[in-house]
Amino acid sequence: MGPKKYLGQHFLTAPATAKRIAAAVPASGDERVLEIGPGRGALSVHLVERFPEMHLVEVDRDAVGVLREKMGTGDYVIHNEDVMTFDFAKAGFPLHVAGNLPYNIGALIIKKTLLYAPRVLSCTFMVQKEVAVRITAGPGGRQNGFLSIFCGFFGTPRLLFHVPPGAFFPRPNVDSSVFQIIVDKNVEEKLERGQWEDFFAFVDGGFSMRRKQLAKTLALKFGQDKEFYRAALLGIGMDAAARPEELRADGWLELYRRVKM
Secondary structure (H helix, E strand, O other), rough: OOOOHHOOOOOOOOHHHHHHHHHHHOOOOOOOEEOOOOOOOOOOHHHHHHHHEEEEEEEOOHHHHHHHHHHHOOOOOOEOOOOOOHHHHOOOEEEEEEEEOHHHHHHHHHHHHHHOOOOOOEEEEEEEEHHOOOHHHOOOOOOOOOOHHHHHHHHEEEEEEEOOHHEOOOOOOOEEEEEEEEEEOOHHHHHHHHHHHEEEEEHHOOOOOOOHHHHHHHHHHHHOHHHHHHHHHHHHHOOOOOOOOHHOHHHHHHHHHHHHO
């Protein structure tokens, strides 16, 4: 089965890397696991050893036969569906999610997965290195952005290891990295689910003009006087002239509570 460019397929071909990813999934043997985009099954064969009743979602019809041949008979379930329309409930909750994500929709898959929290307990994903660096970035640097705050709201993202281009076929032009998020059990206590969309829109708006001071951007985006937001920043222990990348996820949440709730 050859890679399909329109699906963004880069098949993992390094067994040691696949085994390392499978070993990193923080699930016990009786917990549910879903693999996204298994392709030719390099990671799947190691995951199914740990989780015999795992689920896999793969959009490529040609890959399904290859997967069954490589994985053999067992209690695993393959869903020949597009992950972006796939209902994770089909795999059962609570759930751990893993996968080598396509570069072109990796961020969208991450967002969809985390929005199932806390029914999704963890995600262990391989993505383009620069995406992983952004996700795991701390405050104060240019890498800290909306995706950093989005992921940081659900847990503490950890960069596990980097993977060179030679570990794939076809060979990509970029390095890849594996990161992991253990979802906070109290994520719905931090902020009610019904307010998540508004909170993330608030963060997105705050990063829309990241060269400007955050108070000025929020005033332009959401109304109120700039001094209102400067006072709110001071109230959470930040400089009134702070820029958006200077706040951690918990700082953004505290700021949201002060100005929107």
